[in-house]
Amino acid sequence: MSSSSTPASAEVSNEVSNEVSPALPEEKLNAAPNLYTRFCATLARACMALGITGLVLLVIAVLVQVFGRYVLNDTPTWAETIAMLLVLYVTMLGTAVGVRDAGHIGLESLLVLAPERIRIKIELLIHVLVGTFGAVMAWNCALLALSVADYKLPTLGISEGWRYLPPVIAGTLIVLFSIEHLIAVVKGTEVEPAWH
Template sequence: MMQDSLVDGGAQAQPRRLLTLVNIALARLGTVIAVIGLMSIVGIVFYEVVGRYVFNQTPTWAESLALVLVLYVTMLGAAVAVRDAGHIGMDSVVILLPLHVQRWFEILIHILVAGFGASMAYNGWVLGMSVSTYAIPNLGLPEIVRYVPLSLSGCLIVLFSVEHTLALLRHEEVEPTWN
């Protein structure tokens, strides 16, 4: 279906296809980073427990690093869920509407989600910059690393919502991240 639209759409199809390819790559990268982060959290917490109960010497940095990684895992996971429509939805009311109205409600929802993502990106940046000179205790990293995933996730949510909105306007489906 996507190939047909590339042939029929000509020059308009190229930017749309580029957005899809970029979003697929970003969603895959976000998923891989989130999985690596989750595995790292498990390893760090295991190391912390072993250090505490076996060696009676708790590593001071482990809990702080695990908490920072949780932010990256959840924010990237949330952004990828927006692209793959894996987030919680309130379909029960929209399904009761006529088909032509359902599409407009879905477009409205994606526009609102994009606005929320833009707000996340902007406010995450502002908050991060306000604490960028402070260091995270036990890690020595700047506090801004806690706000990077908020801004990054917000930007991804905007991109993914734009892709969904454009697809709905063209009566198309968004190409899945993983085939």
């Protein structure tokens, strides 16, 4: 009786192992993109937190300007320069997050009508073009930042290169987020917005 039950249990264990083992390579294949997606989502949330902090600091800088001009009759020149820098940082970080979370302007009405095979190719092309734009922007602004690094902002005493750093950061993030979108299109999934 025990000998007859042993082959049956062996068959069951073989079936179970056959069912489990093919899933393992697929899990390993999906682990890297999922890890990359979590990394990009963390970056996007950090950009949003920095953007919100930048907006608060921008409001404070403008209030200092207004207070200095109308109450003290002595406008602090540094406040205006800081406000300009903050606008650049907030805008560029917001742009990068907008690319990841599909918050940018897009014309998708014709794309929806296209056959799936063509739609996927067009989506891949769009993300490649956006990533290329980000790379070109980051590269050229890095060159600009290096070319003016020796000059100082007179009111703050810091390098002029700080003006060109935000597009370098944003361009790099756009490349990373475009790669995430390319992976999502190939996998047939969608990128979850960072604020969800």
